[in-house]
Amino acid sequence: MRLYYSPTSPYVRKVMMVLHETGQLDQVDLITAGGTPYETAARPASSNPLGKVPALERPDGPALYDSRVITRYLDARGKGGLYPEGEALWDALTLEATADGILDAALLMVYEGRLRPEDKHVPEFVEAQWVKIDRALSALEERWMAHLQGPFGIGQIAVLAALGYLDLRHAARGWRAAHPGLSAWFDAQATRPSFAATAP
Missing domain, CATH: 3.40.30.10 (Glutaredoxin)
Incomplete structure (x- = not known):
């Protein structure tokens, strides 16, 4: 492959x-x-x-x-078993979609700053993307912590990738302060070999 x-x-x-x-x-x-x-x-x-x-x-x-x-x-x-069977699959896929939505918005913020000429930047567009991210982070903190702390699978992988990207590109936004539970979970998972080995 x-x-x-x-x-x-x-x-x-x-x-x-x-x-x-x-x-x-x-x-x-x-x-x-x-x-x-x-x-x-x-x-x-x-x-x-x-x-x-x-x-x-x-x-x-x-x-x-x-x-x-x-x-x-x-x-x-x-045969990794990262996608659960039965009803649990829908939770895992929704969690993955939430994490990918965070990434979609975070990338649009990067593109706005890097690819558009400075005189054509639209700050309101950037802030609207961050509102989406912050709302998704709050959903993870309030609704999904039990799932995140459960068996490791695709939902956790997607969320780790999303939070790692926020640290890489948008650390100044301080996402951790408003989401301490999610931040603590992320820090505990950051030593996982598959995550540590794929750091950009």
Whole structure:
């Protein structure tokens, strides 16, 4: 298998954590892919027509893309048990979607600052993205702590990747102060080998 990736992408980090957790890292060749939303030529357009990472080329079918598709495939392939069965699956998928929504908003904030000319920045747009993030963090703190403290799976992986990205790109926002329970959980999980090994 070949994985097109960027070491700073939080979506890639989710995939890398699943590779570590399922013992499949040595079965994947890592291919660095770069670019921006404006410059997609350097991205894996032949494997993902959207020109985004991660994209996984596999020997038994067309390339897979979107981190949620790749992680589910790798978990099934490696029999990792990161996706629970029965009713618990819907909680895990919702938790993963919440974490990915945090990442979507956090990336839009980065793009606004890096890709638009300074005289075209829209502060209200950036603040609106942070409101979404803060609301999602509050939901994790108030509704999801019991799940996060349960058996380790895809929900925890996604939340770790999201919080790690907030620390990397938006630490000045101080998300931890308003969400002490979530912060304590994150710090306790940060030593997990799959998370530590995938730090950007």
